[in-house]
Amino acid sequence: MRIFRVMLLLLIILGLTFSVAFAKKHLPEERGKTLFNDAKSFGGSKACNECHPNGKGLEKAGDKKVFNIMGMTQKSLEEAVNVCIVNANKGKALDVKSEQMKDMAAYIKSLKKMPDKKAAGY
Numbered sequence: 001m002r003i004f005r006v007m008l009l010l011l012i013i014l015g016l017t018f019s020v021a022f023a024k025k026h027l028p029e030e031r032g033k034t035l036f037n038d039a040k041s042f043g044g045s046k047a048c049n050e051c052h053p054n055g056k057g058l059e060k061a062g063d064k065k066v067f068n069i070m071g072m073t074q075k076s077l078e079e080a081v082n083v084c085i086v087n088a089n090k091g092k093a094l095d096v097k098s099e100q101m102k103d104m105a106a107y108i109k110s111l112k113k114m115p116d117k118k119a120a121g122y
């Protein structure tokens with residue numbers, strides 16, 4: 001029954017290939033977090049994390065429709081992110097539809113899901 005052994009081996013190889021491929025893919029919010037913590041992400045000099053440590057203060061941003069940063073009004077989360085990229089990070093604004101912007105938005109939206117210890121009564 002040599003054919004079975006060959007098939008089994010092929011299946012194992014296939015399985016390994018897939019698990020390696022999937023292990024490399026992180027969730028969008030994880031990629032967003034990496035961008036958030038790296039000062040150089042957008043060609044700037046100050047990480048988002050330096051002013052918003054661990055996303056602190058941005059918990060509600062994922063649900064907001066209108067933002068007001070530095071005396072300017074923004075009508076979307078993406079616009080707000082770009083204002084901070086340009087004015088605070090001193091980097092280059094992102095294309096609103098870019099993968100990086102999607103990852104960043106996913107990270108900011110994930111912040112509201114973090115358990116609020118006080119609200120939960122711990």
Ligand code: HEC
Pocket residue numbers: 036046047048049050051052057058060061064067068069070077080081084085088089104108
């Ligand atoms: C130099 C400090 C600084 C840096 C760096 C910075 N921000 Fe901000 N950010 C602010 C300030 C100040 C505000 C307006 C006040 C507030 O809402 O906390 C703000 C507001 C925001 C808001 C709107 C929050 C709300 O609910 O209205 C978002 C979203 C945001 N920042 C994302 C980012 C992202 C993403 C980065 C990295 C590219 C970044 N910020 C880098 C200072 C900074």
